[in-house]
Amino acid sequence: MTVFTGNHVLSVAQFDRGAIEKVFMVADSMLPYALRKKRTQVLEGAILGNLFFEPSTRTRVSFGTAFNLLGGEVRETTGMSNSALAKGESLYDTARVLSGYSDIIAMRHPQAGSVAEFAEGSRVPVINGGDGANEHPTQALLDLYTIEKERKSHGEGIDGLNIAMIGDLKYGRTVHSLSKLLCLYKNIHFTLISPHELSMPAYICDMITNAGHKLTITEQLEGSFDADICYQTRIQEERFPSQDEANKFRGKFRLNQEIYTKHFQSKTVIMHPLPRDSRVEANELDNDLNLNPNLAIFRQTDNGVLVRMALFALTLGVEDKVSDFDRPVHWYSNKGQS
Amino acid sequence: MTVFTGNHVLSVAQFDRGAIEKVFMVADSMLPYALRKKRTQVLEGAILGNLFFEPSTRTRVSFGTAFNLLGGEVRETTGMSNSALAKGESLYDTARVLSGYSDIIAMRHPQAGSVAEFAEGSRVPVINGGDGANEHPTQALLDLYTIEKERKSHGEGIDGLNIAMIGDLKYGRTVHSLSKLLCLYKNIHFTLISPHELSMPAYICDMITNAGHKLTITEQLEGSFDADICYQTRIQEERFPSQDEANKFRGKFRLNQEIYTKHFQSKTVIMHPLPRDSRVEANELDNDLNLNPNLAIFRQTDNGVLVRMALFALTLGVEDKVSDFDRPVHWYSNKGQS
Amino acid sequence: MTVFTGNHVLSVAQFDRGAIEKVFMVADSMLPYALRKKRTQVLEGAILGNLFFEPSTRTRVSFGTAFNLLGGEVRETTGMSNSALAKGESLYDTARVLSGYSDIIAMRHPQAGSVAEFAEGSRVPVINGGDGANEHPTQALLDLYTIEKERKSHGEGIDGLNIAMIGDLKYGRTVHSLSKLLCLYKNIHFTLISPHELSMPAYICDMITNAGHKLTITEQLEGSFDADICYQTRIQEERFPSQDEANKFRGKFRLNQEIYTKHFQSKTVIMHPLPRDSRVEANELDNDLNLNPNLAIFRQTDNGVLVRMALFALTLGVEDKVSDFDRPVHWYSNKGQS
Secondary structure, three states: OOOOOOOOEOOHHHOOHHHHHHHHHHHHHHHHHHOOOOEEOOOOOOEEEEEEOOOOHHHHHHHHHHHHHOOOEEEEEEOOOOOHHHHOOOHHHHHHHHHHHOOEEEEEEOOOOHHHHHHHHOOOOEEEEEEOOOOOHHHHHHHHHHHHHHHHOOOOOOOOOEEEEEOOOOOOHHHHHHHHHHOOOOOOEEEEEOOHHHOOOHHHHHHHHHOOOEEEEEOOHHHHOOOOEEEEOOOOHHHOOOHHHHHHHOOOOOEOHHHHHHHOOOOOEEEOOOOOOOOOOOOOEOHHHOOOOOEOHHHHHHHHHHHHHHHHHHHOOOOOOHHHHEEOOOOOOOOOOO | OOOOOOOOEOOHHHOOHHHHHHHHHHHHHHHHHHOOOOEEOOOOOOEEEEEEOOOOHHHHHHHHHHHHHOOOEEEEEEOOOOOHHHHOOOHHHHHHHHHHHOOEEEEEEOOOOHHHHHHHHOOOOEEEEEEOOOOOHHHHHHHHHHHHHHHHOOOOOOOOOEEEEEOOOOOOHHHHHHHHHHOOOOOOEEEEEOOHHHOOOHHHHHHHHHOOOEEEEEOOHHHHOOOOEEEEOOOOHHHOOOHHHHHHHOOOOOEOHHHHHHHOOOOOEEEOOOOOOOOOOOOOEOHHHOOOOOEOHHHHHHHHHHHHHHHHHHHOOOOOOHHHHEEOOOOOOOOOOO | OOOOOOOOEOOHHHOOHHHHHHHHHHHHHHHHHHOOOOEEOOOOOOEEEEEEOOOOHHHHHHHHHHHHHOOOEEEEEEOOOOOHHHHOOOHHHHHHHHHHHOOEEEEEEOOOOHHHHHHHHOOOOEEEEEEOOOOOHHHHHHHHHHHHHHHHOOOOOOOOOEEEEEOOOOOOHHHHHHHHHHOOOOOOEEEEEOOHHHOOOHHHHHHHHHOOOEEEEEOOHHHHOOOOEEEEOOOOHHHOOOHHHHHHHOOOOOEOHHHHHHHOOOOOEEEOOOOOOOOOOOOOEOHHHOOOOOEOHHHHHHHHHHHHHHHHHHHOOOOOOHHHHEEOOOOOOOOOOO
């Protein structure tokens, strides 16, 4: 499967470095629209079917907003309890029917492989918004895009990156997909920091070393101190075999401003797929980091809108026409980017 | 109650043959818009209140999409658990309030008669999207429209049709409404195939014979073999007085490609109101029929969008202005019809 | 905190008399758009984030419709059970993220103070759509706007008003906020009618008397007979310490046409924040009042759309540009106002 006009976006495996660079170039061109310096009606009249059979406010609204920012309309479905799927309808039937109601579909579903199965029955392009433990390619792309922008602000590219990934690397879908994408680049140093019980799957470690990258594995937060990017994830204690095991690691990977100031390089960028847990006993990224300019977690979600706009534009073949439909912005806007 | 500009669409009983032909003519004119050969902004700025007090993804999105395809906006409500209705508000009050928020309303509600009661309080036209066991007129119209299009492709009209209705004819709202509409035509041969416990209500059988149509009643699938249209419905086993009774009929009305090839005329069209149940033990229309070009089930849902567009256009009095607001389609589209 | 362009609308305390008069003047100018005599696209392409973490069909749809009537798009979220907030995310994080997805936000949340806390993290203006027991400023403004319009039809202003407030004055957020706004005017006579257990909080009574208004407190419906405005609210029996206490007051504040005809001035206007309870045993405003032209309860909800349009226009700084983007209305419309 190739990428772009008329095709589905189901997996990070579809993307080679050239395709990624194309997405990022288009995403860059979307920034003035997201910041309301400009406005476009290029997709006026087009309809996005935003099908979230598993609820996810953030991802759902990000897709919907991205489509609105291009001038299109959104028809939305949330949850599955009352759907035909719950009455025994196949994903194929659901796809044949619902693809008659829109020009493009963004879909999330709790079951691994479901979005690809749906896509086979669909008559319009489908973008995977997360299919259970399997894939969430737009999250991986927005993470990589954030890394690229943060590096660019230091005059550097993704090649040569030193990245630490911290927390639950076993079940964390985002770090798996991000690792796969990073393997398309050169000379990456991966430092994987997690309790042994939650370590990165062997096939990803193999992929990293086979691609010639440097791999360090540790259970100590200290491994992240000289990283360019520190990608933090949440650890759910129920993942451990026992509470005793969980207790051993509670708070061990927690970052706050004191640790950052004392140990990290001043340019280390902190990322997280969100939501972070703000409860005192669980907080993996302390709120006292909110004023740290290298906390990129809200730039990630802002970038998500740009990446999704880019994927919509590319998939519907309008990436070169966007500015032909520019319209003035009449209303007050001063939001800036995070 | 008459039909069209400014009036409610509550029941198939409102429609005479002339009104139906008008709806179908307008629905035909909507096809290029649904297929994205053309785009219209005729309802730009108009607001549909899409009130689904009983969830139904398919019907809800079909109404919403139909309104978007005419250029309008959709404000949606799904479910009833947190609504004012649940706090003891009358349908009259709900209607007085919510009709202040839109130009037209599509409404589904689990209680028979509720949509008509709501319509009495509404200050804008209301289209019945299903009121419990009572009516679902847009489904009946899309079914009849599908029959008309399938017949037309063979150079025939609805008059003279030979239709078999199969499955649960007692509780199946769709076959009741479709039968009423077919009674407006001439020389129909109805073959009604169901377990005795789930047979067509007597008042509908009387309506059929009183209108001079031919009526055959049987418990055998064989009755459908020479039909032009084979309209299949789902049997829910809990409808039977006992599991023993249910077991007697399990699988007896199930259609698959082998039966179709062996017994049916090559032109017999298979319809179903959907969702069909794809679980092996229950499947009333086997998935191996998916490649059969006479399986019209997805053409039905596509036609539903056209019929709903037609009803919106007629009710809001814009059916002759649609093409005055044509705009180019800028994006990739290749979906075709099912 | 001041009001309007670029600022949040969180509390009635932000409004002085001049600001209220500005809102009402802009609301007046919105009437032809709501009645479909005119149509505007002034906010074409703008996005409202309609965040209802606590469901409220009426308020949610009213905000959404108001934004659509100005030409904008709406991205909606309902409920909290599956949200990041439920997973431990802070309101600050939620605000930082979601404010990246829209140009303005309307938000309801069950917890007092939550909307103001959210607003601190938001990069776009936030309008409070109700935060638990705390505030619901757009309801208070639409109530006051309704009073102003009803008075104007008799050639009078708000100064000198004689208003009776009836029912649950202890927990009824709407009567608290309305009282605060009325304190900005002159020579108001407040008659507060409630069971002692559900009487108006002392701080509001003090505010009324300190502002020089006349205050009458009673447990008898008779106190309302010479009022210009009779503002009725619902009493929930579970508010009483015991069912015996509740029984003492059951039906005592119930209004119907017979009581109205016998006791009230012919110009007394009846208001209610809705929903009223139409069940026989509970009905605080009998359905036989529906034909009474002084029943203003549906004018209140219609006015709510105008007030919300005004707040959107003012907050986004387009209040003087609305008619620059007028477009013709192509479709049938005859809804009028309630």
